[in-house]
Amino acid sequence: MSERPLDRGLNNIAKIVSDMADLAVDTVKASLSAYLEGGDIEIQIRAWSDSLRSMENDVEEMAVELIARHQPVATDLRAIKSSMKIAYDLSRFGRYAYDISHVLQLLDGYSVGDSDNRFVKEMGDKVMSMLHLAVEIYKMKEFSKVDELSKKENEVDDMYRKRLRNMAQSPPEKAAVLISEVLLTRHLERIADHACYIVEEVHYMVYGRPIYIR
């Protein structure tokens, strides 16, 4: 069977989403490193975040054009719909990464230098591993690691809730540290959610029925 006119468009969308996935992982990783280890890369993160947003727009425009030109159905239609949603999720990674890179600047003038970052690092590592899993599942369209992702999602949620409760009991003089950590963990928790959304969309794309990971 020769390539259909629709295939070229679908392949182009898949390529952009795949590139977005790689860029999104790099962006979140860089913003976390900057938070934990220091480094002024807010401008760079902003640029990557803007790129992700722009690529999401490209996917949306190409998707609408494919729908208008080809009236796709079945797997083709699902691929387009899911690609649009996955592109949105990946774009959100860029935005959260930018927000993470912005946290310390928001608290400029307040000391957060004495904060214990072990918790953030632990949660960040877990969320990064979820991101890698989601991207792997997207690229391979293979679902054997969905349970692993779901387990990590539950762990991230637990960590987030427990940490919030702990922070509520912290002394007021540590407000700046607490605020930065609350913001950061909130962004991480949202990134974990979007990693799950991606896999849910990939499942719908492949099988035409939903799966709920969270």
Next chain:
Amino acid sequence: MLKMQLAKQTSVNTQMLEPNGIREKHKIRTEELNAWFGKNHVLKDISMMIREYAITAIIGPSGCGKSTLIRCFNRMHELVPSARVSGTVLLDGRNIYDRGVDPVLVRRIVGMVFQKPNPFPTMSVYDNVAAGLKLNGISRRKDLDEVVRQSLEQAGLWDEVKNDLDKSGASLSGGQQQRLCIARTLAVQPQIMLMDEPCSALDPIATAKIEQLMITLKKRYTLVIVTHNMQQAARVSDNTAFLYLGRLVEYSETSRFFENPSDPLTEKYITGKFG
């Protein structure tokens, strides 16, 4: 119970018989329907139900048996020399192929609209619609006037022709001619309308009018359309059946059919990956 028995008898799953998976009133039910042209076996063990007051679309590649299937629904298939049918077609529970059933009556109850608009070329708009009534013995002008007006209104054509009822039916545009044919079918008060590629000869505007008309008509009639235009099936139908090489491959609710078909053959056909 009946559903289970039928499924057992025909070895066809109930989803195929009842596309929505729930019991709804069905106007037509076929059981192991087979059809031949001479030695050519064109329909093979078709068991399906056609929902009342709904639009059922039948799609499939050329020669798969779509037109033959709907022609079996009103016994038009047997008009072709060498054509033969086995199995049953139940209309409201009664087999239309039973001995003693008048095929002319069946064709009045199960009307048909064809691919190419075919108004009687020498007749006026009025006479085209009234022709079937006259054949059925209705001759009072007042009665004819009323049915002609109602039929043209139902076909969405009245406002366009009410001042030109004496004009030749052949003088209308293609889309108007097709609606005239629909009005002609409606005039004899059918319960079911079979439409064999009713828009394939029409432009997009005329097609849109016919499609809108179908949706209006399903409130009062049961519609079955054969179409090569999958977008049309997706736009107007409630349930869609896919035929291939004379067999019913898949039959389901239209939204599911086009979003997530269950048979790989259906998937290939509707996505254009066939062959």
